[in-house]
Amino acid sequence: AQSVSQHNHHVILSEAASLELGCNYSYGGTVNLFWYVQYPGQHLQLLLKYFSGDPLVKGIKGFEAEFIKSKFSFNLRKPSVQWSDTAEYFCAENAKGGSQGNLIFGKGTKLSVKP
Amino acid sequence: DTGVSQDPRHKITKRGQNVTFRCDPISEHNRLYWYRQTLGQGPEFLTYFQNEAQLEKSRLLSDRFSAERPKGSFSTLEIQRTEQGDSAMYLCASRGLNTEAFFGQGTRLTVV
Numbered sequence: 098a099q100s101v102s103q104h105n106h107h108v109i110l111s112e113a114a115s116l117e118l119g120c121n122y123s124y125g126g127t128v129n130l131f132w133y134v135q136y137p138g139q140h141l142q143l144l145l146k147y148f149s150g151d152p153l154v155k156g157i158k159g160f161e162a163e164f165i166k167s168k169f170s171f172n173l174r175k176p177s178v179q180w181s182d183t184a185e186y187f188c189a190e191n192a193k194g195g196s197q198g199n200l201i202f203g204k205g206t207k208l209s210v211k212p
Numbered sequence: 213d214t215g216v217s218q219d220p221r222h223k224i225t226k227r228g229q230n231v232t233f234r235c236d237p238i239s240e241h242n243r244l245y246w247y248r249q250t251l252g253q254g255p256e257f258l259t260y261f262q263n264e265a266q267l268e269k270s271r272l273l274s275d276r277f278s279a280e281r282p283k284g285s286f287s288t289l290e291i292q293r294t295e296q297g298d299s300a301m302y303l304c305a306s307r308g309l310n311t312e313a314f315f316g317q318g319t320r321l322t323v324v
Contacts, residue, residue: 140215
C-alpha cells in the first residue's frame with residue numbers, strides 16, 4: 098500500500114539551530130508532495146508543495162524542501178528555527194500520484210523549539 | 213472567513229448515539245475530502261467528493277458512516293451507533309484544480 102514515512106516522532110531544538118525533518122514516500126510514479134504544519138490549536142496549513150520542476154522548493158516562513166527522486170525523499174529544512182516554529186509537521190503525497198484524489202499523510206513530527 | 217469551516221468544533225456523545233458533522237468548503241472548490249485523525253497519527257482519508265458525486269471511500273469508512281454532498285456545496289458526515297473507537301478529530305478539506313488541499317479546523321468527537 099502507498100505510504101509516507103516520517104522518521105522522527107519528536108524533535109527538540111534550541112532557537113537558531115538548523116532543522117531537517119525526514120520524509121520518504123513510496124509511490125514510484127509522478128508525485129505531488131506536500132508539507133503541512135499544524136500549530137497548537139490551529140488547522141493544518143500548507144508550508145510548501147512540489148508538483149514538478151525545480152526539486153528545491155521554497156515555502157513560507159523560510160522553510161524549504163528538496164525532492165530527491167532516487168531516494169524517494171522530500172525532506173524539510175530550515176536553516177535557523179524560531180520558538181514560533183513549535184508545531185507538528187506532516188509530509189503528504191497525492192494518492193497514486195494524481196492531482197485529483199486524496200492525500201496520504203505521514204504520522205507527523207512534533208517540533209519543540211526551546212527559547 | 214473564506215476558508216473551510218466545520219461545525220461543530222467539539223461533540224461529546226454517548227456510545228450508540230448518532231452524530232452528524234457539517235463541512236462548508238471554499239466556494240469555488242469542487243473537490244471535498246473527509247479525513248480522520250487520531251492521537252499520534254496523521255490524517256487518514258475517509259471519503260472524497262467531486263461536486264455531488266462521492267468518488268472514493270476508504271476501507272476505514274464502515275457501513276455506520278455515511279457522507280453526502282447533496283448540491284455539490286456543503287457536506288455532512290454521519291456516524292450511526294457510535295463506538296468509543298470513533299473518538300477522533302474529523303477533518304474536512306477542499307481543493308480546486310491543481311491546488312493544495314485547504315483544511316478546516318476539524319470536529320473533535322468524544323464517545324463516552
